[in-house]
Amino acid sequence: MKRVLITGAAGFLGSHLCDRFIRDGFHVIGMDNLITGRLSNIEHLFKLEHFEFYHHDVSKFIHVPGKLDYILHFASPASPIDYLKIPIQTLKVGSLGVHNCLGLARAKNARVLIASTSEVYGDPTVHPQTEDYWGNVNPVGPRGVYDEAKRFQEAMTMAYHTYHGLETRIVRIFNTYGPRMRLNDGRVLPAFIGQALRGEDLTIFGDGSQTRSFCYVDDLIEGIQRLLFSDYPHPVNIGNPDEISIREFAEEIIKLTNTTQKIVFKELPKDDPKQRQPDIQKARELLGWQPVVNRREGLEKTYAYFCGLSQEELNQKEHNDFEKYIRK
Ligand code: UDP
Numbered sequence: 001m002k003r004v005l006i007t008g009a010a011g012f013l014g015s016h017l018c019d020r021f022i023r024d025g026f027h028v029i030g031m032d033n034l035i036t037g038r039l040s041n042i043e044h045l046f047k048l049e050h051f052e053f054y055h056h057d058v059s060k061f062i063h064v065p066g067k068l069d070y071i072l073h074f075a076s077p078a079s080p081i082d083y084l085k086i087p088i089q090t091l092k093v094g095s096l097g098v099h100n101c102l103g104l105a106r107a108k109n110a111r112v113l114i115a116s117t118s119e120v121y122g123d124p125t126v127h128p129q130t131e132d133y134w135g136n137v138n139p140v141g142p143r144g145v146y147d148e149a150k151r152f153q154e155a156m157t158m159a160y161h162t163y164h165g166l167e168t169r170i171v172r173i174f175n176t177y178g179p180r181m182r183l184n185d186g187r188v189l190p191a192f193i194g195q196a197l198r199g200e201d202l203t204i205f206g207d208g209s210q211t212r213s214f215c216y217v218d219d220l221i222e223g224i225q226r227l228l229f230s231d232y233p234h235p236v237n238i239g240n241p242d243e244i245s246i247r248e249f250a251e252e253i254i255k256l257t258n259t260t261q262k263i264v265f266k267e268l269p270k271d272d273p274k275q276r277q278p279d280i281q282k283a284r285e286l287l288g289w290q291p292v293v294n295r296r297e298g299l300e301k302t303y304a305y306f307c308g309l310s311q312e313e314l315n316q317k318e319h320n321d322f323e324k325y326i327r328k
Helices: 012-023 080-085 087-108 144-164 188-198 217-228 246-257 281-287 295-307
Strands: 003-007 027-032 051-055 070-073 111-117 168-173 202-205 211-213 235-238 243-245 263-266
Touching: 003 012, 003 087, 012 027, 012 217, 070 087, 070 217, 080 087, 080 144, 087 111, 087 144, 111 144, 111 217, 144 168, 168 217, 188 202, 188 246, 188 295, 202 246, 211 246, 217 235, 217 281, 235 281, 243 246, 246 263, 246 295
Parallel strands: 003 027, 003 070, 027 051, 070 111, 111 168, 168 235, 202 263
Antiparallel strands: 211 243
């Protein structure tokens, strides 16, 4: 039986990866320090013989007994509000954390896939973003802690590949949504749905002309698995190229949730990218992959998940308190 270590296992993407690898007959070892992850995302796996969980911070030395075939490094805060709250941990997990994962992979002769991000392109001047674009990142802006950690992580991973001959894969993940996103993590989809469910107005930052391209989680997981099993060591974009402005997106959520609330406009956070759309030609050619879930279907599934949350969970309102975390 193949054994896979998934860091960030209790997070949004990590927990879906655990499900997928369990379903595919792997022995899954999940690891998470639970700063932003939640055990409720993986509690259904605890009873399984082939699932283990380590409560551990991957920024510290990682010990896993036994053989390992694959390591997927998905531990990291991943939303702007989380980087503002825990900037140092964000930098550490992308730098010390990836170093530990790569060292562990060498020791176990395992293949590593690391989760990178469209944030390596910063506020992009090339559109759509191709993998050979180097990006436009402000290292000392609020997103710098995430963007630079992920850029360092890619550099470190390539160095282990070229210097040590380690088998490595790098996925650049674009905006992804689906069940198990945290309602209060500040990202736009849970923010809008949470507001609609609580009967609040939907907050658009800026004038809403900025664009994003949203990928349903099942499509993303499929793409990641195909990349892991491919032989391609360079970065590959995985995301859905169906681009939409945040203004139109808010209107879609209003329709989806049937809310009678209106849209209100708030200040645009610093360095908020104006446009984002993945060029997925590489994924199409190399992996035979493309997204198959359209936004309507994906949003309906995601909304059904949020509708099942408790009143207590719905009432956590941290998501709009950006100001609170910015030191003047
Ligand atoms: N956004 C918004 N209202 C919110 C939360 C986010 O208009 O309540 C905007 C945000 O400024 C950004 C876009 O939605 O332009 C996507 O934000 P998110 O934090 O989800 O992801 P990222 O900016 O990292 O792509």
